[in-house]
Amino acid sequence: MQVLCIIGDSRSGSTLLQALLSRRPGVVGLGELRRLELFWAENRDCACGAPIRACGFWSDVMARAGLADRHPRTRPPTWRLAKLLGEAAAFAGHVTGMRSTSRLLLPHGHRVTADIARLYRAAAERTGAATLIDASKDPGHFLYLDQLSGLDVRPVLLIRDGRAVVWSKIRRTGIDPTTAIDHWARITRMQLALNHRRRQSRTAIVHYEAICDAPARTLDALLADHRPGPAGGDGPAGDRHHIGGTPGFRLAGDGAPHLDLRWADEMPDDILALFERRAGRLNMRLGYPAGRRAGITAPAARAGGPAGSAAARPLASA
Ligand SMILES: [Zn+2]
Numbered sequence: 001m002q003v004l005c006i007i008g009d010s011r012s013g014s015t016l017l018q019a020l021l022s023r024r025p026g027v028v029g030l031g032e033l034r035r036l037e038l039f040w041a042e043n044r045d046c047a048c049g050a051p052i053r054a055c056g057f058w059s060d061v062m063a064r065a066g067l068a069d070r071h072p073r074t075r076p077p078t079w080r081l082a083k084l085l086g087e088a089a090a091f092a093g094h095v096t097g098m099r100s101t102s103r104l105l106l107p108h109g110h111r112v113t114a115d116i117a118r119l120y121r122a123a124a125e126r127t128g129a130a131t132l133i134d135a136s137k138d139p140g141h142f143l144y145l146d147q148l149s150g151l152d153v154r155p156v157l158l159i160r161d162g163r164a165v166v167w168s169k170i171r172r173t174g175i176d177p178t179t180a181i182d183h184w185a186r187i188t189r190m191q192l193a194l195n196h197r198r199r200q201s202r203t204a205i206v207h208y209e210a211i212c213d214a215p216a217r218t219l220d221a222l223l224a225d226h227r228p229g230p231a232g233g234d235g236p237a238g239d240r241h242h243i244g245g246t247p248g249f250r251l252a253g254d255g256a257p258h259l260d261l262r263w264a265d266e267m268p269d270d271i272l273a274l275f276e277r278r279a280g281r282l283n284m285r286l287g288y289p290a291g292r293r294a295g296i297t298a299p300a301a302r303a304g305g306p307a308g309s310a311a312a313r314p315l316a317s318a
Helices: 014-021 031-044 058-066 081-094 099-104 107-127 140-148 162-173 177-195 208-213 213-220 261-264 270-287 298-302 305-309
Strands: 002-007 028-031 130-137 153-160 204-207
Touching: 002 014, 002 028, 002 177, 014 130, 014 153, 014 208, 014 213, 028 031, 028 058, 028 107, 031 058, 058 107, 081 107, 081 140, 081 177, 107 130, 107 140, 130 140, 130 270, 140 153, 140 177, 153 177, 153 213, 162 261, 177 298, 204 208, 204 213, 204 305, 208 213, 261 305
Parallel strands: 002 130, 002 153, 028 130, 153 204
Antiparallel strands: none
């Protein structure tokens, strides 16, 4: 069993990517597993529509994981300093390739990782999945798993044009533009730091725009080591029971993703200028052209991986 752990900012297309991957035989999307603790405590709805404690899938997975009689622990420490220290130690271990660094991790990291590893194994056992998708998105979540789980957990760095991410957040939630821009920049810098070890740790880097532009090729690259066995358990559940994600998201019947570039037409000039000042260089480093042009240019191709498949495609001039 391998786990593809999606890492990126929200509004980057993780629900879409998970939905597409979960259409492949032997792939099961679990959603934002990091939030299971919260969903279980508040009995929130699973994607299947049932409250999670009434959902047959999760009830069975929890029982198989030996967690039926207590609450699962899937969240990093809520104490901010503990979270930062734990993640810093895990990152050091990731970069140096020395898991002994994990000894420095605070106990909470061990507890969380142990519960998540049990949940992964239980979900794979129930569904017969050869690949699980964990769309938690949080870099810290991956770092704990990478250092402590002993499982084959691979980071999938999901990148999207920062202007599209920021505009999508502002449109949906009315978030303050500076906050949205700085958050995107912080997550992106962590992605780039994780990418330093891509060769050793089998890190994949994938652009949202490439997923929409060439979905089959992009998914093939991400699933290069996926070996679906004979269906076991109850058979693949796709992503019918995923946790969290974009509310109301539905993949079109033919599975063709729709590239959302509304920011290029809708983003006000002052917010675009603010973005350019605070994060424009970083966005260009990812391969996105400046101004109001959308698409990916050469630097993304140099980053390697599926990102290289997307050609520059100017859609609107400044
Ligand atoms: Zn369900």
